[in-house]
Amino acid sequence: MANNILVVAEYGDGKFKSITHQLLGEAGRLAAQTGGTVEAVAIGNGVKDAAGQLGAYGAGKVYAADDASLKDYDGASYAPVLVELVKRTQPMMIFLGATPMGLTLGPRLATQLQCALTSDCTAFALDGGAISVTRPVYGGRAVAVYQVKKLPLVATLRQNAFAPAAGGGAATAVDALTVTPVALKTKVVEMTKAETGKIELTEAPIVISGGRGMQGPENFAMLESLASVLGGAVGATRAVVDAGWRPYSEQVGQTGKTVSPTLYIAAGVSGAMQHLVGMKTSKVIVAINKDPEAPIFKVADYGIVADAMQVVPLLTEACRQLKA
Amino acid sequence: MKILVLMKQVPDTASPISVSNNQVDASKIDKYAASPYDEYALEQALQVKDKDASTKITLVAMGPARVREMIMQGLAMGADDAMIIKAENAGEMDGLTVAHVLAAAAKKTGFDLIFAGSKGVDDDQGWAGIALAELLGLPLITTTRSTTVAGATVRCQRDVEGGKETVEAALPALITSGQATEPRYPTLKGIMGAKKKPIQETDVAGLGVSGDLLAPRVQMVKLDMPPARQAGRILQGEPADQVKELARLLREQAKVI
Numbered sequence: 407m408a409n410n411i412l413v414v415a416e417y418g419d420g421k422f423k424s425i426t427h428q429l430l431g432e433a434g435r436l437a438a439q440t441g442g443t444v445e446a447v448a449i450g451n452g453v454k455d456a457a458g459q460l461g462a463y464g465a466g467k468v469y470a471a472d473d474a475s476l477k478d479y480d481g482a483s484y485a486p487v488l489v490e491l492v493k494r495t496q497p498m499m500i501f502l503g504a505t506p507m508g509l510t511l512g513p514r515l516a517t518q519l520q521c522a523l524t525s526d527c528t529a530f531a532l533d534g535g536a537i538s539v540t541r542p543v544y545g546g547r548a549v550a551v552y553q554v555k556k557l558p559l560v561a562t563l564r565q566n567a568f569a570p571a572a573g574g575g576a577a578t579a580v581d582a583l584t585v586t587p588v589a590l591k592t593k594v595v596e597m598t599k600a601e602t603g604k605i606e607l608t609e610a611p612i613v614i615s616g617g618r619g620m621q622g623p624e625n626f627a628m629l630e631s632l633a634s635v636l637g638g639a640v641g642a643t644r645a646v647v648d649a650g651w652r653p654y655s656e657q658v659g660q661t662g663k664t665v666s667p668t669l670y671i672a673a674g675v676s677g678a679m680q681h682l683v684g685m686k687t688s689k690v691i692v693a694i695n696k697d698p699e700a701p702i703f704k705v706a707d708y709g710i711v712a713d714a715m716q717v718v719p720l721l722t723e724a725c726r727q728l729k730a
Numbered sequence: 731m732k733i734l735v736l737m738k739q740v741p742d743t744a745s746p747i748s749v750s751n752n753q754v755d756a757s758k759i760d761k762y763a764a765s766p767y768d769e770y771a772l773e774q775a776l777q778v779k780d781k782d783a784s785t786k787i788t789l790v791a792m793g794p795a796r797v798r799e800m801i802m803q804g805l806a807m808g809a810d811d812a813m814i815i816k817a818e819n820a821g822e823m824d825g826l827t828v829a830h831v832l833a834a835a836a837k838k839t840g841f842d843l844i845f846a847g848s849k850g851v852d853d854d855q856g857w858a859g860i861a862l863a864e865l866l867g868l869p870l871i872t873t874t875r876s877t878t879v880a881g882a883t884v885r886c887q888r889d890v891e892g893g894k895e896t897v898e899a900a901l902p903a904l905i906t907s908g909q910a911t912e913p914r915y916p917t918l919k920g921i922m923g924a925k926k927k928p929i930q931e932t933d934v935a936g937l938g939v940s941g942d943l944l945a946p947r948v949q950m951v952k953l954d955m956p957p958a959r960q961a962g963r964i965l966q967g968e969p970a971d972q973v974k975e976l977a978r979l980l981r982e983q984a985k986v987i
């Protein structure tokens with residue numbers, strides 16, 4: 407087995423997603439210790455030309471599996487591409503993002519390779535030949551360190567938990583992989599896409615979440631304007647999603663998304679345990695709630711005890727002025 | 731039609747977790763419950779049964795003696811019978827080992843459709859369900875919201891980034907549930923009836939799983955509490971002044987805007 411690290415890139419809307427740069431950043435840091443190379447693979451349709459850019463972020467070797475059959479992500483078609491590549495190149499670790507793609511592709515890959523898997527990792531350490539991996543468990547109510555017993559390790563890395571690679575290097579020649587199309591056993595028969603071009607919640611540097619204290623769906627427009635002034639995305643609590651005020655894709659928490667932005671603003675959110683586990687690793691937390699006893703204040707760096715209906719527009723205006 | 735629902739018992743999501751000696755302090759856990767995604771999975775299965783009463787739902791759980799409580803709850807909600815795989819050390823198994831055991835169990839019980847939760851909210855790995863689909867060579871549909879069956883075809887709704895999709899597969903298939911319809915409460919009649927429903931007990935050796943398959947590929951060596959967040963500052967004054975002060979602090983002190 408080589409001491410290389412293989413990064414599985416994620417491409418969408420004409421560019422590599424920010425998680426890809428984070429994977430390359432951590433892979434680069436570790437490879438400097440193992441003396442191995444960072445390799446990267448891009449999978450999709452029309453990714454071959456872009457793949458060379460990964461070299462600029464530290465990938466010493468770049469592969470592309472570019473085929474019409476790989477246009478949309480499906481674990482059943484993507485996993486065989488990776489299994490074949492891993493068997494040939496024998497990396498020590500395979501890094502994917504803890505994204506909808508990585509969280510389903512990682513387990514498939516580790517199963518086919520009958521090797522170790524660690525999901526949603528937040529730190530790696532190398533000690534001699536041993537790899538230890540830190541990851542939150544119990545929805546972030548505890549933090550565990552795992553030791554890897556059977557290499558290679560397939561790991562998905564939590565978004566925004568790792569420093570991105572600096573970039574600025576040279577592009578790399580792309581090694582095109584031969585793709586044998588797989589007959590899929592599942593078929594997407596209908597798809598409704600909401601607006602595109604919005605910042606994805608898990609990628610957003612700033613998240614403004616609303617809870618039931620926002621009173622109704624119409625008041626989320628206030629959060630949308632604050633988000634647009636700050637360059638952030640809107641999130642929601644489960645209570646809000648269950649009420650049908652906002653789509654499930656915006657739910658933050660135990661059974662929704664885990665976010666870790668630099669700034670998290672919670673407006674009219676009580677701060678139930680199941681919500682806190684999805685956001686409490688945010689760098690700075692602001693809570694706006696009219697109840698001074700609300701549990702959200704226990705994790706907030708800055709708190710405002712007042713009516714969110716009044717505070718949010720004022721805050722939007724204040725930020726607009728600061729930004730001007 | 732025969733459905734298996736895989737269920738894992740975990741500490742209730744509302745209770746804090748305390749750690750001592752690199753382990754969860756079991757004495758401080760007030761309540762165990764089915765992992766929420768497993769409950770959503772069971773609810774999806776029950777909705778299939780609501781439409782076709784000939785459907786039989788078998789619950790499959792592995793773990794220590796206390797899992798029986800969770801199984802009784804699932805039977806009271808409407809499942810028909812259950813298999814309990816007794817394993818005191820289930821918590822130390824990795825997802826692939828669990829999947830090997832469950833694959834043996836599934837082959838024994840037979841099935842047309844398997845539901846699992848998308849992850850257990852204890853180790854949060856999300857490995858076992860997907861691994862089981864791989865081991866059994868089944869079509870896999872992940873993080874579903876609702877499921878219907880028509881003839882030999884299963885059709886699922888799922889949430890995807892910025893939208894929704896409908897996915898179909900031929901039976902037999904495996905589905906992992908995301909957040910779905912709130913699980914129903916057992917009725918009094920359901921609770922009474924559950925006591926008469928058959929529960930088959932077995933263990934890992936009884937299912938013929940042994941040797942290398944049981945050797946963990948990853949092993950937890952340390953468990954800690956997450957760094958505590960200090961409660962911060964509550965701003966004072968009129969809302970307009972608080973907001974001005976907040977914006978200033980976010981820019982000058984926290985440097986995040």
Ligand SMILES: Cc1cc2nc3c(=O)[nH]c(=O)nc-3n(C[C@H](O)[C@H](O)[C@H](O)COP(=O)(O)OP(=O)(O)OC[C@H]3O[C@@H](n4cnc5c(N)ncnc54)[C@H](O)[C@@H]3O)c2cc1C
Nearest residue numbers: 617618619643644645659660661662674676681696697714
């Ligand atoms: C298995 C399970 C999984 C769950 N998963 C999640 C999850 O993923 N995400 C999640 O969020 N929840 C989840 N929950 C639900 C969670 O327990 C809470 O019920 C939920 O987070 C509460 O949402 P909320 O804060 O919007 O509503 P509430 O608890 O109703 O709180 C509303 C808050 O708004 C404040 N308020 C009211 N009016 C105003 C005003 N005008 N101005 C300012 N403040 C105001 C109130 O003081 C209150 O604190 C889960 C629960 C379970 C059992």
